[in-house]
Amino acid sequence: MKSKIIEIESYIGFNLKNELIMQSGETLVIQLPGGKYTIMAPYMYYSYNIALEQGCDVLTIEYGFQRTNKPYCKDDLPNIVKECKEIINKALAIKKYKRIIFCGKCIGCEIQTIIAPDYQNYNTEYIFITPYVSSIPLMKNKRSLLIIGTNDPVFKREHIEEVSSFNNVKVFTIKGANHDLDTDKYDKSIEMLLHSCRVIEEFIR
Template identity: 25%
Template sequence: MKNRSHYVSGYKLLKIPYVIQSKTEQPKGLAIMLPGIGYTVKSPLFHFSSGAFLNKEYDVLHVNYPYYSTDYEDFSFEEITSALINDVSTVLNEVVNHTIYKSYYVVGKSFGTMAIPAVLDMLTTQSTKAIWLTPRLIDLSVFQTLKACKQGGLCVIGDKDPFYDAEKMNHIIMNPSIECMIPSDANHALEVDNDILKSIDTVKSVIKRIDDFITLKDRVLKS
């Protein structure tokens, strides 16, 4: 596997590193990974979903924004959110402008999901799909996009997640473009408090659903 490391000058000219992983010279497309602030691309959901995409001959883009560093300690949450959208857009402009990918997946976790609406606006083709892991449903843009977007998506959130909202999920479930998975007793990490084995089973079930989602959408794209 090849790893290509680069960086861009992001919001306020702060360095935003990213890595492109490849297992083939002719990738089917690009999977864009947008982690949370404390949930990095090395965490289970991103580690295994990256592997799922690589095994299906996709390149994988890890955007490693360092918002936990001291450079951002004086930022308000609103300013970090603005930085996120700016920085992800800047990375994608550099990557997409120098490639000829024919399809895209964007995978966001929690804080990272707040950049997905902007990514879907940039990559408007119907061959762009989104995987929303524990989305911040309190964010209006996230909720409205999930409720109304036409591009295919998978939304995964546990019923013990602090961002879970049954009423909002009912609206999202009504969107025919979005598949929903609500793991029972799962928290914001998509794990089960005080139950290691059930946590492993929950993460495994989520990865399987992601793998099935990629497989199904690939068949749709080829049909």
């Protein structure tokens, strides 16, 4: 296992350092976290470890505003997308991959949806953890995994039903969970995290 730091100059005003973990496999998992949901938050942290256990390379991306502890601003999205593409392209220049899996949470899902056309020449697959509705067209056209709570105010039940009709999408719903995938019972939230991890493992395998 080798580690490579991919450094770029951020629009925020300093250099961003993102880590590429390289193993002997030919699959790259790219992690795109949420705004407040960082790469160390449960679903990102465990998907990272699952990918490594499956022998995948993993590229973790941190956004500039996260490093400065500033809130996410929609106006910054074009700059964030540009930086993500720069980081990904540098990783793809280091090693050739037969398969790329994008794993996004919330705004990470929005980013991977926006940049998807730039990587259409690759064999790409997608994990969507509490996405926005704007990601539905990409789910329809690509092998995907959707993890979503039934009480998510952003991605509602009718959207879950629509995506469930797509042949290439695996949908894992968490009853009563909100946009953070929390329920009103901590033990149920932990149990559903474990089930979700097993579904992610099966998808990546």
